[in-house]
Amino acid sequence: MYDASLSSGAAPKPRGKSLLVQDARTRKRNAAEKRFRAYGMTAILIGLFFLVVLAVSIIRSGVPAFTQTVVDVEFTLTEEQYTAAEGELFKTKAYEGLLIEQIRDTLEARGLEVAFDAGAIERLLGKPGGTLREHYRANEQDLGSPVSFKLAAASRVDGYLTGRVTREALQDSRFMQASDLDLIDALVSADIITRAFNWNFITGADSGVDNPGGAGIGASVIGSFFMMLVVLALSLPIGVAASIYLEEFAPQNRFTDLIEVNISNLAAVPSIVFGILGLAVFIQFMHLPQSAPLVGGLVLTLMTLPTIIISTRASLKSVPPSIRDAALGVGASKMQAVFHHVLPLAMPGILTGTIIGLAQALGETAPLLLIGMVGFVARGYPDGVLAGFTEPNSAMPAQIYTWAARADASFYEKAWGGIIILLIFLLTMNIIAIILRRRFERRW
């Protein structure tokens, strides 16, 4: 039979020719793979493109916030002037008046070639009164002798030097007039107006809408820090304890299933809902203070807990059962097995989850809206650790949100600058998470 069929001449068609020549199906499969790779590459390129656009726009809009235009002046305040100014209701304004008078006299003595008046000087200066008063109240020995100040200039002067305000687009208003630009040019060439690094932006507190030069994000960084302390102190122990119990001890029944489903659901609840809850429970029922980082931290704890529980349970699950069995086999109690063996091995995963949960909480604004941390909160640094929790303060994302809503374009710059600082914090936290994971990770 076999022979016959062979010899019958109906030899099977030579199926494959050379291995070097691809047949249609192979070509098709290879093409599909190539296409898939191309899709993947495009997706990554699109992602990268948007990332670059985002990074460039953030940096371009935010970097100007880190420098500011300063007016370098020497100012002498006599004892009498000090007493007189302190006797006024609007003391800082009195200081400003004295400063403007002195600057006018100095400029006149120097013989500037452009015409100017006290009004022009007032428009160039920002709101230096607060700085002056603070200095003289703290250093009364400086009264009567000249002190050199570097005072933040008005936002439009800043804008003129950075290109935000141009001569062509300028409309005469009480904020700035075309003639003021000549004075600015003259003062720049006289080295009285210079650009300097804006330390106040990094260390200061928020300022009123007419004083963008005095605004800083420092106080709200502290607010965020205290909130994160509360979140860490509450959500880590509660979250880890809850997940250890659920994962290692709890019986598998309907009730624990229900709890599990609810935890997963909780992770998806919009954060504003936690804000409403916080307002009702912590402020109206428990009478905790408004606008306090303590309440903000409590609200964010509620938001972070599900994230931490889910990631902790995942990392507990990933510890191989052989570890538990071995511990139990040599006579360890269940609790010893968990705390001496399973938990240390799950630690890197737990810490990563916690840090990512904290980073998420750090960037959250919505729940803070309802508990009074968004708005004009400018108390500056809290005095002491306890006050840090209870004194009104803002948080970084809330501060950025507030600045973005202000009329003066220079606050918009500050909002972008704040975003850069917030991103630096988030990146640092994520890098710490990666390092922890790399260092302590165990592979089986």
Next chain:
Amino acid sequence: MSLTKLTTSALAIAALSASAAAARDNVQVAGSSTVLPYASIVAEAFGENTDFPTPVIESGGSSAGLKRFCEGVGENTIDVANASRAIREKEIKACAENGVTDIMEVRIGYDGIVFASQISGPAFEAFEPADIFNAIGAKVLKDGAIVENDYSSWAEFNSDLPDAEIAMFIPGTKHGTREVFEDKVLLKGCEDTGAMQAMLDGGMSEDDAEDACLDVRQDGRSVDIDGDYTETLARIDANTNGIGVFGLAFYENNQDKLKVATMGGVAPSTETIASGDYPVSRPLFFYVKKAHIGVIPGLKEFAQFFISDELAGPSGPLANYGLVSDPQLSDTQKSVNEEATMGSGS
């Protein structure tokens, strides 16, 4: 485990601070986003010039602020509500139900509402209330009959206006500005175009006709902005034909991006608003809980500081930012000094 120690001690601190949080030492304010800039200027100056801590000013709109104001008396409620409109009877009643009875009304000055468009956009230079009503009213008078508004261009009802798509961005209902906009522009326009009369003739009661006049078309040509003026500005930036409703101060701070139209033939400025020539202006207020004076340190001082000549007067920082100062400021100062409450004859 040092981590456990750390967390327990942090927990203890948190618990301690919660119990130490008995007394509030700063003034707590919430309300109108129109008043917010002025209040923040005053709050900063108050912190710099007195030994009291800087007050906390929250935003959220006049209605939201007054609602929180009326929640009750006590340290966990706000002391001052900012409003860009007067408090309503309904709100006074709600206040009274929660024990907030003695309310001090303080008028800080006036604010103009301006209609502005992109500086390089079509030449929107002069509006009448009738134009705005025809553009965004839900039902308008067309050829002698009340019909659903189907105008798509400004030139269709007023040949002096540019032939541009209608796109208006008006304050949302939670803003106090909306009330002034309705009263002084929509209602006025409704009367001026004769739509009001036509509705009355059609058998509507006066109240129904007024409500119908205030209805805004819902086909997307008029957009309610619930956020701040920066949101309106962003919309205008993105839409050449867009016309936004702004506060005078906001417009003055953004003159390089916006051009303003006259209303009823008058250009908005602090002078025309103070003289009353510019038709769309409104007083700005803040309301103080008298029960909190003496309990919250610095509350009365803050109110006095706010309306002092140095701050709210014509040469003060508030006027410099765009507030039209109140010619009757001294009366307000007197009533704040006497802690006169609403309904007590002052």
